[in-house]
Amino acid sequence: MSAALLLPRKQFTREEVGRLLEAGFFAGERYELIDGDLIDKMGQNPPHAFVIGLVLKWLASFIEIGRIRVQLSMEASTEDRERSLPEPDFAVLVEDKLEYQRRHPRGDELVLVVEVSDTTVAFDLSRKAVLYARAGVPEYWVLDLVRRVLVAHRQSDGNQYKVSQMYSEHETISMEGRSEAVKVQDLLPGS
Secondary structure: OOHHHHOOOOOOOHHHHHHHHHOOOOOOOOEEEEOOEEEEOOOOOHHHHHHHHHHHHHHHOOOOHHHEEEOOOOOOOHHHHOOOEOOOOEEEEOOOOHHHHOOOOOHHHEEEEEEEEOOOHHHHHOHHHHHHHHHOOOEEEEEEOOOOEEEEEEEEOOOOEEEEEEEEOOOEEEOOOOOOEEEHHHHOOOO
């Protein structure tokens, strides 16, 4: 075990992070709170930013734009809520509600969450998958830009996804229960 992992750390709560933000800390910076850790949402490299546009274009071709949330927070499950406020690259709402003015959508109010992953793929496939499964997100995709694959997680049992399938760039995928399919390579930057 490395020395860095043994050092004491400050684990934050959502309330503490909220107070820091109100006081002007982190001005101009983006962080995501996961398990009490503030994860730096560092600037996106061009391939990541390009893929955000590709996924948005595909989703907007058959889902009304008001139901597509891009890099906005969602609620974690009750047991994770105190120390986590995930901010997926995409969250597709079941319906757009006015009450989202006062609160973030819960996982069970979403039909799909997508993470575009280049440097965080191991984290996105492990801890984030558990976090989204526990939140009740029915379908979670990880677009792995390095390996050029899409990993689809489906059928949450409340703790983890029972089905996880990898799609190569030459395969097609659609959201569960939808007919609009896309070839994985159409969601990836050119090779």
